[in-house]
Amino acid sequence: MSAPSRPDDGSQTLTQLGKPTIQPASPEDATLERVPAPYRDRRYLVRFTAPEFTSLCPVTGQPDFAHLVIDYVPDQWIVESKSLKLFLTSFRNHGAFHEACSVQIATTLVDLLNPVWLRIGAYWYPRGGMPIDVFWQSGTPPEGVWIPPQDVPGYRGRG
Amino acid sequence: MSAPSRPDDGSQTLTQLGKPTIQPASPEDATLERVPAPYRDRRYLVRFTAPEFTSLCPVTGQPDFAHLVIDYVPDQWIVESKSLKLFLTSFRNHGAFHEACSVQIATTLVDLLNPVWLRIGAYWYPRGGMPIDVFWQSGTPPEGVWIPPQDVPGYRGRG
Amino acid sequence: MSAPSRPDDGSQTLTQLGKPTIQPASPEDATLERVPAPYRDRRYLVRFTAPEFTSLCPVTGQPDFAHLVIDYVPDQWIVESKSLKLFLTSFRNHGAFHEACSVQIATTLVDLLNPVWLRIGAYWYPRGGMPIDVFWQSGTPPEGVWIPPQDVPGYRGRG
Amino acid sequence: MSAPSRPDDGSQTLTQLGKPTIQPASPEDATLERVPAPYRDRRYLVRFTAPEFTSLCPVTGQPDFAHLVIDYVPDQWIVESKSLKLFLTSFRNHGAFHEACSVQIATTLVDLLNPVWLRIGAYWYPRGGMPIDVFWQSGTPPEGVWIPPQDVPGYRGRG
Amino acid sequence: MSAPSRPDDGSQTLTQLGKPTIQPASPEDATLERVPAPYRDRRYLVRFTAPEFTSLCPVTGQPDFAHLVIDYVPDQWIVESKSLKLFLTSFRNHGAFHEACSVQIATTLVDLLNPVWLRIGAYWYPRGGMPIDVFWQSGTPPEGVWIPPQDVPGYRGRG
Amino acid sequence: MSAPSRPDDGSQTLTQLGKPTIQPASPEDATLERVPAPYRDRRYLVRFTAPEFTSLCPVTGQPDFAHLVIDYVPDQWIVESKSLKLFLTSFRNHGAFHEACSVQIATTLVDLLNPVWLRIGAYWYPRGGMPIDVFWQSGTPPEGVWIPPQDVPGYRGRG
Amino acid sequence: MSAPSRPDDGSQTLTQLGKPTIQPASPEDATLERVPAPYRDRRYLVRFTAPEFTSLCPVTGQPDFAHLVIDYVPDQWIVESKSLKLFLTSFRNHGAFHEACSVQIATTLVDLLNPVWLRIGAYWYPRGGMPIDVFWQSGTPPEGVWIPPQDVPGYRGRG
Amino acid sequence: MSAPSRPDDGSQTLTQLGKPTIQPASPEDATLERVPAPYRDRRYLVRFTAPEFTSLCPVTGQPDFAHLVIDYVPDQWIVESKSLKLFLTSFRNHGAFHEACSVQIATTLVDLLNPVWLRIGAYWYPRGGMPIDVFWQSGTPPEGVWIPPQDVPGYRGRG
Amino acid sequence: MSAPSRPDDGSQTLTQLGKPTIQPASPEDATLERVPAPYRDRRYLVRFTAPEFTSLCPVTGQPDFAHLVIDYVPDQWIVESKSLKLFLTSFRNHGAFHEACSVQIATTLVDLLNPVWLRIGAYWYPRGGMPIDVFWQSGTPPEGVWIPPQDVPGYRGRG
Amino acid sequence: MSAPSRPDDGSQTLTQLGKPTIQPASPEDATLERVPAPYRDRRYLVRFTAPEFTSLCPVTGQPDFAHLVIDYVPDQWIVESKSLKLFLTSFRNHGAFHEACSVQIATTLVDLLNPVWLRIGAYWYPRGGMPIDVFWQSGTPPEGVWIPPQDVPGYRGRG
Ligand SMILES: [Ca+2]
Ligand SMILES: [Ca+2]
Ligand SMILES: [Ca+2]
Ligand SMILES: [Ca+2]
Ligand SMILES: [Ca+2]
Ligand SMILES: [Ca+2]
Ligand SMILES: [Ca+2]
Ligand SMILES: [Ca+2]
């Protein structure tokens, strides 16, 4: 079973996909990459679920953890998923408040992709017995596009 | 208990249902078949759930897996389900990106059936710790038709 | 603890409720019965959940199974539930395709009751690894009536 | 840790709260009580969940059981919860059909409270393998009030 | 791994965050604090989930427990989460009815933050076999802001 | 579809099965009936799950509710299930403490059936925020008999 | 993608697998078939899960439904699964009590296969609000064989 | 429906049950009461589930929360449940480490009841992102007594 | 953030890990690799969960799917996980019965690793409405090693 | 409400609890601390659940994530939980294989505490579509100590 021949889909210009990479040390060091969206005449939703996100508290340096779900409707570009993974990983030693960190990720993607629409749900692990969730979207959801709910379960303590 | 007499429902022209078949080697080799829709004066939704979908990564040749849910509202035709099963199976050795593959399946069905409306939810198994879901619909959902949510649970890592 | 006195609610004319009955051999042999709806000046929803439905494949004679949920808003009549149970049981040796069988049940009820609105969700057990669900409603849901979602979980294979 | 001083909230006129009571023998014997609603300038929803409801079948005298959820938006009055509990208990030896019983409870509350809006979801235990749910609301839900879904799971037989 | 340098985000004026504090003895003794909202040109939702809430019954002095979920859309200010935690803790020896207590928390936050929108879902533990939930929002939800459902499961007794 | 011919299984002597019956007013008025066990040379477990149990508090007269699961291994007799249902129903207006009531049911069955082994799990609805479960078995479980766990979920308050 | 060459595994003597068959009208008419077990020097467990079982009540002729789980450890033979499916289907118009029916299925398999060990868990749908489960095994489970629990959830009424 | 006549079960000597009580201010102020066990010739398990437990951190004074499950096999005495409830409530303003607090509750009950066997599972809400559970039993579980697992779900963070 | 220095753990001799590889076309073409086990003086369990397994039916060539869980206790060797992944992938176009395929995978691993103990749970997707699970272990589980249950949920049809 | 007076429990010698700390950069830099166990004459189990664990792959430097559950029975010492939290956090930039990392954590605790018994369950997030779990215990579980199962759910892909 050999690899199929390489498709002509813009992935040839990518610098990270299918190549050894190192983890970027900060969001500034990360290189988010994009490729032309397939089916640019259609409006579909792409959802990334990232349960492996971690950053640092800007005040105490203590690690924070979050489960992130990112939804977007591409226009001309889609994000290359390995570069997105590396971008998210780059927050590992970065200090930011929950609200700021969540919105920064969304903002960076909006700047790169100029999508029809994008939203982020950031479900942070509890601190002080009380988790914070942050929900942001770039605008009113586009009509006629199918956007399922994220349905991440709420925190419920014990029992 | 013998089989009931054969209904006069257009299934007589089918080439695959109730007959031995071989697995098509690629989507191009598959023959999607259609029969006249029953109750053509009514708007109902048909949902196929296909948790046994697999294709290949176009870059690495590595197998990918997805849980697919396809919803459509027939107009004059319905798809014959065994031929749909064989069509989906034909992606087994086919290389395609998640987004392209998901939309291709929907597109092929739209071309065959010219339905009132169709959508696909493609829930891919995680790669790099982060799954991609793709959601597409052929247009704004028709009014007056009952379209339940797909409610496929999100990926949640471990724990 | 004796039985309460019989209410004056139209149930006196019923031929099956509270009496020994035999299973009807086919949908044609079943007698669906109705009684005057209580609170005919109000619009409420009645939901029947029938996880014990079975019929036959019209081509192979093989048993099929479905989980049915029927919602309706009565106008002048409600269906008597024992007669509904017997009607559903009468499909036990009846051959019909999934789509046809699902819509036939709904149609029969609409003809009997002339309700404000009715819908059926038919969740069939998988064949060929891929279940079919059928969703139909008699029209746009009436305004001002409370109609909760049916929320039957999707099929998910194994694991 | 002593009891806080008694608030001036209208509870002084109540005849049942905080006093020994006996179970009323029928709905007619029960005394539903009301107190002035707090925050009468705001529109909030109060939800009672009553999984301990039981009544009798009017035909056979056999016990019936239901899980009830009652939602309402107070206007000038709220129901006193102990009297509601006793009112629901009073159906214990009362015979009524599912549909009639469910709507009667809601009607009685509407008459007492004259609320902005009220609904009941009555989820009856299965009889003949097939449960009945009854859903009623007093009118179109008021705009601008937050009314979460009741989300009581459907019946699913076994397995 | 040292703590990152302190951000210039208004947290310097806070009197409780990152400092030893004592539990306030009553809501009147608690000091809710606010900081300037990040991304004040954007409308995002912040959700706090507080499963550790407890107060006293105003009549009997008996402890009550609730699971609270607070959603709000900041305008110029966000609440500092440690001060919110201490505020909620201050109800520990405070007597208040369910409805009054739930709306008081929301009201206090609205007064402090003057948010675009705020709501509270208060899910109280059962008393007399029947829990009360209270749902309130400050107004119609703002358009174009993403507000997921709270999805706290209903009470179901046993079994 | 007519009823199959009546089996020769001892059910002919029963006084309640397949006949109209009235609800017994107390456990003393109930008539538990037994029939010869089928397969008396084999050791199998029979499990009854009774989520519709209710009795009265002996002190306050307030209704109590429980979810009961009864497991037993027959020796020469099995209990006739309709008579068991009526026996359980007879506690409806009977006052007994949780522990006494639970063990009484088991004891009565042991006396009637003299089974190889019997146990009861009684899962009572919460009172005072704290449910009581009672577990009793007639002796050490017999070796070589398959006895699955009852797996009734614990109470968890809210959230 | 063509079918692989036929293995030499005893399946050549089968009369039903891979051939058109008709549904047997009763258990007596069904032909259970067996093939030599692979890996006869090893002790493994084979589990069949059959959620599509239905039979008739011997007294009333009313359909009964059950979810069956059959576990066995082969010795020299394994059951051919299509013939097992047809055997189970043959109970469709057969009248038998829950206990008798459950043990009969197990007995028939033991007679055919003479397995090292076999058990059946029969989880019947509720009648009279109270389901019956039947559990039987052919003897003490063999040592050194891995036998996972069946973990079929209990019935819980509503709510 | 009047209250049943009072049973002769030792409850006459109780000082708290069925009477107004005040919350004890500390464990030392609480009065645990006991009554003679019913069925003293039998070994049954009594399980209390207490999801409303709260105490204080001895170092910081911050409230802690736990979900407690207490199992015991009575010998001559059972604990009166209202007094147990008040005893647990008395920890509300008491400072103790998780391990010490959990074992203290069990120890106090052992001293009062001298039971055949007792255990406590204390499931504490997370602090620092990491909950502590404490499990203790008074000795090896007695043979021949049925002791189901507590099955409180583990903490899983978010997602 | 650069990659840590390479450990001296035997991984240097591996031919597939951290290198581009092609999918092996059959189990015979796959190269399972092993490395010396860490902590060879300890007995720990390693569990692989493989929800992406697929093979072909040897009779019809139709794809089969399974969810596999493999547990083993290493002695001198552990399997290298990328080579295990490629080995499992190699069944993609291989025809084998469920029982044979499941045991073959386990056997191959036992031959390679000579572990203290190994087991496989193979949970196959339903065919004919009835899934087959296969459970095998290499011998009696070793004493003193912790071996949690696999807890893969059973198949339950629909509803 | 002031903090209770400091207990005499050995916590006075601790260097990290209740004091500002910095995250240790590696396991070697972390200082695990212990205090005398309360109730040293009793055998209880302490469970830590740590869903916020992350380390690095030793070959690629890519972050790995795990959900850890640690159970131990103290002898003379218990671990101080803040120091344990910091110790686990210190793996954040440490490279180690799953098996080695999991056992190292357990080993370090055994060396510090010399407990009666200790085990670790390490549930790693999937890589290559296939997670690894590692289970180790220090010896046969002690008799007479209550040790509940960890019950972390298995990975199940999608759907
Ligand atoms: Ca939701
Ligand atoms: Ca949903
Ligand atoms: Ca997680
Ligand atoms: Ca839904
Ligand atoms: Ca799956
Ligand atoms: Ca819902
Ligand atoms: Ca089922
Ligand atoms: Ca919901």
Ligand SMILES: [Ca+2]
């Ligand atoms: Ca369990």
Ligand SMILES: [Ca+2]
């Ligand atoms: Ca809780």
Ligand SMILES: [Ca+2]
């Ligand atoms: Ca179980």
Ligand SMILES: [Ca+2]
């Ligand atoms: Ca219930």
Ligand SMILES: [Ca+2]
């Ligand atoms: Ca468990």
Ligand SMILES: [Ca+2]
């Ligand atoms: Ca299990």
Ligand SMILES: [Ca+2]
């Ligand atoms: Ca079902």
Ligand SMILES: [Ca+2]
């Ligand atoms: Ca388990």
